[in-house]
Amino acid sequence: MGPRSRTTAPSVRASKVAAGSPPLVMVTAYDAPGARMADDAGVDLLLVGDSVAMVVLGYDDTLQVTVDDLAHHTAAVGRTSPRALVVADLPWLSYHLSTDDAVRNAATLIRAGAAAVKLEGGRNRVAVVEALVDAQIPVMGHLGLTPQSVHALGGYRVQGQQADVATALLDDARALAGAGCFAIVLECVPREVARLVTEEVAVPTFGIGAGPDCDGQVLVLHDLLGIEDRIVPKFVRRYASVKADAVAAVAAYGADVRARAFPSDAESYHLSDEVIATLGIAGSAAMGTDATRTA
Numbered sequence: 001m002g003p004r005s006r007t008t009a010p011s012v013r014a015s016k017v018a019a020g021s022p023p024l025v026m027v028t029a030y031d032a033p034g035a036r037m038a039d040d041a042g043v044d045l046l047l048v049g050d051s052v053a054m055v056v057l058g059y060d061d062t063l064q065v066t067v068d069d070l071a072h073h074t075a076a077v078g079r080t081s082p083r084a085l086v087v088a089d090l091p092w093l094s095y096h097l098s099t100d101d102a103v104r105n106a107a108t109l110i111r112a113g114a115a116a117v118k119l120e121g122g123r124n125r126v127a128v129v130e131a132l133v134d135a136q137i138p139v140m141g142h143l144g145l146t147p148q149s150v151h152a153l154g155g156y157r158v159q160g161q162q163a164d165v166a167t168a169l170l171d172d173a174r175a176l177a178g179a180g181c182f183a184i185v186l187e188c189v190p191r192e193v194a195r196l197v198t199e200e201v202a203v204p205t206f207g208i209g210a211g212p213d214c215d216g217q218v219l220v221l222h223d224l225l226g227i228e229d230r231i232v233p234k235f236v237r238r239y240a241s242v243k244a245d246a247v248a249a250v251a252a253y254g255a256d257v258r259a260r261a262f263p264s265d266a267e268s269y270h271l272s273d274e275v276i277a278t279l280g281i282a283g284s285a286a287m288g289t290d291a292t293r294t295a
């Protein structure tokens with residue numbers, strides 16, 4: 001297998017028409033280690049999601065993070081120079097007040113290290129998407145369960161289960177594609193709705209809780225790794241138990257420290273025999289084994 005080429009917004013957009021191309025893979029990344037892990041694993045896109053608020057920063061919703069917060073995390077991801085396309089979320093209120101505001105805030109994320117931005121909403125965001133595209137900033141849309149609308153939606157619920165809502169969602173997707181979005185995330189919508197949108201719009205769809213018929217899939221890295229183990233949404237598949245493994249590892253370290261089994265002599269720095277003699281002190285050999293040493 002040759003070296004993996006860089007994913008770009010145009011290459012993601014073009015994958016829709018490339019017959020038989022495998023689904024695209026996107027995961028969230030909020031810092032350099034996460035970005036390196038995901039990029040080494042060969043994902044196509046890294047999403048610096050506003051889910052950082054809940055997954056990393058301990059907030060109860062995504063409304064708490066600012067453009068500066070997203071820029072800080074985007075910069076950490078960007079510094080790893082991944083082959084994957086770095087997409088940064090425009091946080092709540094960063095694109096709702098004016099299109100000028102939206103372009104300026106998106107530019108902050110691009111300068112921090114993103115190569116595209118994502119925003120939530122459909123026909124009501126067409127003017128913003130057009131302004132961003134006009135400023136040469138690739139935009140990803142996000143429909144269905146849009147967490148920045150948690151209060152307006154009345155909670156985190158599956159969207160598009162009624163015929164009129166499903167039709168509106170399809171109209172929103174068409175509008176976003178028409179305005180220039182290069183891809184659209186579909187979150188927590190029935191499989192049938194996601195398939196309809198995927199068949200009807202000209203740009204790739206990325207599903208999260210939207211079934212297997214989308215052009216790509218996205219998951220929160222901490223969910224798939226099992227770092228976040230408190231809530232397990234139906235659509236999450238766990239591929240590791242990193243939280244459990246980490247708890248066991250830290251507990252083992254703690255037990256070793258308390259039993260004086262860590263650090264060992266081999267894990268310690270030493271003086272030369274000459275300096276030991278000059279100081280007139282005991283060398284480590286005279287201090288017994290690590291387990292028996294008392295001073």
Ligand code: KIV
Nearest residue numbers: 028049050051185218
């Ligand atoms: O912020 C995020 O993690 C997201 C994904 C759920 C698509 O927007």
